[in-house]
Every structure is written in C-alpha cells, then in structure tokens.
Amino acid sequence: MSSDPWIWIGAILTLMIFSFLYRDNPFYKFGEHLFVGIANGYYIVYYWHNALKPNLFEPLSAGQFVYVVPLLLGLMYFTRFIPRISWLVRIPIGFTIGWGAGLSIPALFQADVLRQLEGTVVTPATFSDLASGIWAVIILIGVVCTLVYFFFSREQKGLLGSASRLGIIFIMIGFGASFGYTVMARVSLLIGRIQFLLGPWLGLID
Amino acid sequence: MKRKLPLAICFFMGISMMIQFFIPHPTSLNFGSMIYKWIIVLMAFALVLAIGNLIRHHGFKIQKGKEDWPYSIVTLTSMVAMAIIGLAWGIDPDSLYQSIYLNIMAPLGGTMFALLAYYMASAAYRAFRARSLEATLLLISAFVVMIGFMPFGQYIHPRFPAFAEWIMKVPNMASQRGILLGVAFGSIATALKIILGIERSWLGGKE
Amino acid sequence: MKWYDRITMIDRRVIYLLLTVFVIIPFFIKVTIPQKIMPQTRRLFDFIESIPPNDKVVMISFDYSPQTQPECHPMAKALLKHCFARGIPIVGLSFEPEAPGLAVDALVSVVQEIDSLATNREDSLVYGIDYVYLGWKSGRIAAQLDMGEAISGVFPRDYFGNLIDSLPLMQATKNYKNVAIVIILASADYPIDWIRYPQTRYGIKVGAGLTAVMAPQYYPFVQTGQVSGLMSGMKGAAEYEKLVLDHGYARTLGSAETGMNSQSMIHILIIVFIILGNVGYFFSRRQKGTHK
Numbered sequence: 001m002s003s004d005p006w007i008w009i010g011a012i013l014t015l016m017i018f019s020f021l022y023r024d025n026p027f028y029k030f031g032e033h034l035f036v037g038i039a040n041g042y043y044i045v046y047y048w049h050n051a052l053k054p055n056l057f058e059p060l061s062a063g064q065f066v067y068v069v070p071l072l073l074g075l076m077y078f079t080r081f082i083p084r085i086s087w088l089v090r091i092p093i094g095f096t097i098g099w100g101a102g103l104s105i106p107a108l109f110q111a112d113v114l115r116q117l118e119g120t121v122v123t124p125a126t127f128s129d130l131a132s133g134i135w136a137v138i139i140l141i142g143v144v145c146t147l148v149y150f151f152f153s154r155e156q157k158g159l160l161g162s163a164s165r166l167g168i169i170f171i172m173i174g175f176g177a178s179f180g181y182t183v184m185a186r187v188s189l190l191i192g193r194i195q196f197l198l199g200p201w202l203g204l205i206d
Numbered sequence: 207m208k209r210k211l212p213l214a215i216c217f218f219m220g221i222s223m224m225i226q227f228f229i230p231h232p233t234s235l236n237f238g239s240m241i242y243k244w245i246i247v248l249m250a251f252a253l254v255l256a257i258g259n260l261i262r263h264h265g266f267k268i269q270k271g272k273e274d275w276p277y278s279i280v281t282l283t284s285m286v287a288m289a290i291i292g293l294a295w296g297i298d299p300d301s302l303y304q305s306i307y308l309n310i311m312a313p314l315g316g317t318m319f320a321l322l323a324y325y326m327a328s329a330a331y332r333a334f335r336a337r338s339l340e341a342t343l344l345l346i347s348a349f350v351v352m353i354g355f356m357p358f359g360q361y362i363h364p365r366f367p368a369f370a371e372w373i374m375k376v377p378n379m380a381s382q383r384g385i386l387l388g389v390a391f392g393s394i395a396t397a398l399k400i401i402l403g404i405e406r407s408w409l410g411g412k413e
Numbered sequence: 414m415k416w417y418d419r420i421t422m423i424d425r426r427v428i429y430l431l432l433t434v435f436v437i438i439p440f441f442i443k444v445t446i447p448q449k450i451m452p453q454t455r456r457l458f459d460f461i462e463s464i465p466p467n468d469k470v471v472m473i474s475f476d477y478s479p480q481t482q483p484e485c486h487p488m489a490k491a492l493l494k495h496c497f498a499r500g501i502p503i504v505g506l507s508f509e510p511e512a513p514g515l516a517v518d519a520l521v522s523v524v525q526e527i528d529s530l531a532t533n534r535e536d537s538l539v540y541g542i543d544y545v546y547l548g549w550k551s552g553r554i555a556a557q558l559d560m561g562e563a564i565s566g567v568f569p570r571d572y573f574g575n576l577i578d579s580l581p582l583m584q585a586t587k588n589y590k591n592v593a594i595v596i597i598l599a600s601a602d603y604p605i606d607w608i609r610y611p612q613t614r615y616g617i618k619v620g621a622g623l624t625a626v627m628a629p630q631y632y633p634f635v636q637t638g639q640v641s642g643l644m645s646g647m648k649g650a651a652e653y654e655k656l657v658l659d660h661g662y663a664r665t666l667g668s669a670e671t672g673m674n675s676q677s678m679i680h681i682l683i684i685v686f687i688i689l690g691n692v693g694y695f696f697s698r699r700q701k702g703t704h705k
Contacts (some may be wrong), residue, residue, distance in 0.1 A: 016325055067247070073251075176351070
C-alpha cells in the first residue's frame with residue numbers, strides 16, 4: 001500500500017466518484033463540485049500563463065501597439081454584463097465567427113469534399129486488384145446511398161426509396177462498428193482507474 | 207448600427223479570410239498571421255466570460271439558498287484556491303499546481319469517464335434489441351468488431367480479424383464518408399449564410 | 414415471473430459488480446495472447462521508420478486529457494520511445510488545456526528511462542537538442558496556421574519559459590518545412606483541424622493516435638492518405654508497444670498491453686449480456702404472439 005499522501009487523495013476521490021454507482025450521495029456531489037472548481041481554476045491559470053501573458057501583454061509591453069485591437073475586442077466581451085452597452089459583445093463574436101466561417105469554407109471544400117470525392121471515384125486503375133476494385137464499387141454505392149438517405153427535399157420512393165433503404169443498411173453497419181469501438185474506449189477508461197487503484201495505491205500489481 | 211456593425215465586421219472577416227487563403231503573397235500571409243495572433247488572444251478572453259458565468263451561477267445559488275448550495279461553496283473555493291496557487295507559485299512540473307492537477311483533477315476526471323463503462327454495459331443490456339433488420343445488422347456488426355479486434359478473435363476463426371477490418375474499411379468507411387460529405391456541405395452552407403448575414407442567430411437579443 | 418422475463422431484469426448493480434470483477438481478474442491471472450497488428454497502426458510505425466535520423470522533427474500534439482489517459486498515454490510513451498531510439502528529434506505541443514501535465518509526464522518518464530540505460534553522453538537525451546515541449550496555446554486553428562510561417566511567432570517561449578530562439582532544436586525548426594509529420598494524440602476532434610487547415614495550406618503529413626470512440630470516423634481520411642497512419646484506442650497503443658518492442662526500441666511492453674486481457678473479458682461479458690437481453694425479448698415477444 002502506498003505511503004504517498006497524494007496517491008491516497010487520488011484513491012479516495014476515485015472511490016467517492018465510484019460511489020455514484022450505488023446511488024447519488026454527498027461524497028459524489030462533493031467530488032463532482034470539487035472537480036468543476038479545480039478545473040476552472042486550472043483553466044484560469046493556463047490561459048494567463050500561456051495565452052494572455054505571452055501573446056498580449058508581453059508584446060504590448062514591448063511596444064507592439066497593434067495588439068491594442070485584440071485587447072479592446074477582448075474587453076468588449078465583458079460588456080455582456082452591462083445591459084446598456086451589452087450589444088458591443090456582438091463585435092468580438094462577429095469578428096471570431098466571420099473569421100472561422102471564412103477560413104472554413106475553402107478548408108472544408110479541399111479536405112472534406114474534394115479529397116473525399118477523389119477517394120470515392122472508381123477508375124479502371126482501381127481494378128488492378130479485383131478484390132480492391134469490388135470493395136471500391138461497394139464503397140461508392142455506400143457513399144451515394146448514405147447521402148441519399150439524408151436527402152429530404154423529395155419524397156423517398158421508387159429508386160430514391162430503394163437507395164435510401166440501402167443507405168440505412170450501410171449506416172447501421174457503420175454505427176454497429178462504432179459501438180464496438182465505443183465499448184473498447186469506455187472499458188479502457190475503467191481499466192485505467194482500476195489499474196491505478198490496484199497498482200500505485202494498493203500495491204497489488206506492478 | 208447595433209446589428210449592422212457586427213454583421214459588417216463578420217462579412218469583412220469572412221470574405222477577407224476566404225480570399226487570403228488563396229493568395230500566397232507576403233502581404234496576405236502577414237495579414238493572416240496578424241489575425242491569427244489576435245484570435246489566439248480573443249479565445250483566451252472568451253474563457254474569462256465563461257468563468258464569470260460560472261461565478262454568477264454559483265453565487266446566485268448560495269445567495270438564494272437553492273438546493274445543494276453548500277456544494278457551490280466547494281466549487282467557488284476550489285476554483286479561487288487553484289487560481290491563486292497557480293498564479294502565485296507558478297506552474298512548473300514540480301509545483302503544487304501540477305501536483306493538484308495530477309492527483310486531484312486527473313483522478314476525478316478520469317473516474318467520471320470510467321463510470322461510462324458501467325452505464326454503457328447496463329444500457330446495452332437493457333436497450334440493445336434486434337427489433338428490425340437494421341437493428342440486427344447493427345448488432346452483428348458490433349459483435350464482429352468487438353470480437354475481431356480482441357486478441358482472442360483470431361482463435362475463434364483465423365479470418366475473424368480480417369472480417370472485422372473489412373467491416374471498418376468498406377461499409378463503415380462508406381457510411382462515415384457519406385456523413386462526412388453531408389456535414390461538410392451543411393457546414394459550408396451555414397458558413398456562407400453567416401458571412402452573408404442570412405443566418406443571424408449569433409446576434410442574439412431583440413435590438 | 415417466467416425465466417425469459419427474469420433474464421431481462423438483472424439488477425444494474427449486479428452488472429456493475431460483474432464488470433468490476435471481470436476487469437480485475439486478468440490483472441492477477443496473466444495470459445499473453447499475441448496481438449494482430451492492424452494495418453493503419455503498422456502504417457504509422459513504418460512512416461516513422463522511414464524518417465532519417467537527425468533530419469526533420471516529429472511534431473507530437475499531446476491533446477488528450479486525464480479522462481482518456483489510459484488510451485492515449487501509452488501511445489505517447491511508445492511513440493516517444495520509437496522516435497528517440499531512432500534519433501528523431503521531438504517537438505511537443507498541446508491545444509487541449511488539460512494535456513500539458515500529461516505531456517510533460519510522458520516526456521520525463523521516457524527520457525528518464527532512456528537516460529538510465531545510457532552509457533555515455535551521446536546516448537542520453539538533452540532538452541533543447543533532442544526534444545522540446547512548447548506548451549499549450551489557445552486559438553487552435555489560428556495557431557496551427559500561423560506555425561506554418563513561423564513556430565516562434567505562436568510560441569515565443571516554451572512550456573518552461575525558455576525563449577524559443579535560444580533552443581538549438583528550435584533554431585533548426587522554423588516551420589512545417591522542418592517537420593516530417595505531426596502526430597496528434599487526441600481525445601476529441603483535433604486531428605481533423607490539422608487535416609483541414611495546416612495540411613490543406615502547407616501539405617504537412619498528419620498521423621493520429623485516437624481514442625477508440627473517434628477512430629471509425631477517420632477511416633475515410635486513412636483511405637485517401639490524408640492521415641498517414643492511425644493508432645486506435647488501447648488496442649492501437651498495445652499494437653504500437655508490441656512493434657516498438659519487437660524492433661528492439663524498448664525492453665518491456667507498456668500498460669496498454671496488460672489492459673488488453675481485461676478488454677477481452679469485458680467484451681465477452683457485454684456480448685453475453687446483450688444476448689441474454691435479446692433471448693428474453695424474443696421469447697417474451699413469441700409468448701405474447703401466441704396469446705394473441
């Protein structure tokens with residue numbers, strides 16, 4: 001068993017959160033609220049040390065007065081709490097949203113649309129290996145049918161209905177695969193905590 | 207003015223970033239670089255707003271004596287204490303700040319996520335029913351992936367892992383790509399609507 | 414109550430208890446079952462193998478939080494061991510605020526392990542020459558794009574407060590032209606931003622180590638070559654550990670490998686539960702159909 005007080009604190013807090021499995025209780029609530037508080041305090045310090053200080057206040061102190069603009073824009077966020085001038089908060093929001101929207105359009109087109117369409121298109125070269133060629137055709141059918149399933153501008157009947165039905169089959173197989181991976185992910189997190197309790201705390205395993 | 211100015215700024219930023227993406231001239235790159243640095247600062251300020259909201263919410267709970275108000279004291283006290291510790295004594299790897307992060311914050315956060323394994327098992331047992339063809343396909347696909355990717359899967363049948371890999375690479379990939387394309391088209395359309403001022407929900411408020 | 418109704422009404426606390434027991438048992442009854450390496454994990458490993466030593470750096474973006482540490486931390490350690498063993502310098506950074514503590518922990522533990530086996534100064538790792546950790550930065554996409562021009566413009570100082578320009582490794586690593594690949598170890602959608610923005614603009618190679626939840630979504634990017642290799646969850650970490658061990662870059666396997674036996678047990682348990690639930694459901698439905 002560990003003699004490190006920090007390990008004991010970690011173990012006790014772990015067991016407090018696990019107690020929720022039996023039922024909601026004051027220990028769990030304490031742990032939950034402690035986590036929220038400490039996480040927010042953590043973020044405050046991080047944002048100061050790693051973003052505001054080196055990227056705003058140090059350049060301003062060095063005479064780079066163009067940084068007055070982001071300082072003013074950032075301060076405008078706080079006008080949200082002053083009802084008379086709360087409309088000013090729209091300016092930094094508009095700045096950030098406009099920036100993000102403008103940047104995303106060419107990036108999404110290039111990475112998510114064009115490259116993905118490139119990977120879907122079937123050419124004679126795809127059939128250099130027969131199996132790969134057949135899978136490529138199945139992928140093409142799957143992509144088209146999945147897109148058809150989410151197309152609601154026309155009634156899904158006839159050919160559209162059949163394609164939509166095939167699309168849902170592909171989607172369900174995909175979701176099943178995702179579920180399989182999700183099980184692995186969630187169980188990994190549990191294994192990690194059990195490893196901590198059995199190893200560093202109780203010393204029962206290496 | 208209260209709506210037109212932010213919309214104009216949004217339009218200008220959107221168009222200029224779209225154009226800047228395609229122009230490799232140093233002026234364009236320097237402009238882009240300057241804006242990126244400003245955004246880094248703005249994102250940091252947005253957190254301050256979030257912290258303000260948190261303090262307001264919990265402060266209100268304490269003031270009005272709402273249910274579970276003592277836990278709000280825990281939240282606010284721990285937040286202030288952590289902030290003071292980090293700002294006053296630094297964030298070096300061997301500082302108290304890092305010790306609290308590794309030994310309090312990490313176990314709490316990790317255990318909360320570990321609970322998900324239990325909920326998922328319980329939910330799968332209660333709700334996962336092969337009621338239809340689609341649900342049955344989902345179940346079969348899940349079983350194949352769960353068994354195929356585990357080390358023992360190859361002992362059930364030597365081709366099991368390959369079959370699981372095929373499910374990931376062909377039908378799963380097809381559906382994921384279809385969803386990806388759909389989301390991309392939707393995102394592009396929404397981004398255009400925001401830049402052009404058609405989508406104005408981000409403005410909020412009436413005036 | 415009929416048996417088929419009973420098997421659908423097992424108390425949730427019994428399920429929780431069984432789950433806990435099945436996780437714990439494999440830690441005491443150790444059985445080694447060989448891993449089958451997935452193609453995308455091998456692709457990432459082979460890419461790192463193809464990088465010449467002391468040439469370009471491998472940039473690792475540590476973007477996982479303590480919540481997903483069991484999956485991503487072993488990936489980080491295996492990757493670091495691989496790169497250091499091959500003489501490939503590392504530049505680390507983070508865009509997830511909760512990641513830096515874990516990033517430093519991974520770097521320190523791997524460097525200490527390697528230095529403990531070093532017989533001379535050349536074998537040991539020196540901060541600023543063999544590896545640098547830049548720390549965390551806000552405004553993720555903005556920072557990723559700005560680093561394409563100059564990393565020092567985004568990170569004027571590293572995580573430990575040193576001026577970037579004072580570090581020999583960073584004097585040679587100005588921007589993405591000096592980066593062989595950026596590998597993102599993430600528990601959220603961070604790799605997709607690297608693909609959409611820096612890769613589209615600057616053509617940087619991207620690899621990923623993801624939690625298993627995220628992995629299925631990245632198969633389209635692996636197929637198009639936008640992602641050069643992928644580690645998926647604890648299994649991916651265990652596979653990479655195996656590859657690193659088999660190639661002589663490490664002496665022991667890491668924690669992911671030991672977790673895989675528990676994974677297998679739990680998968681079987683969950684499958685049994687789902688089958689029980691469905692058997693009860695079908696018999697119950699058939700009984701109701703007969704009574705009609």
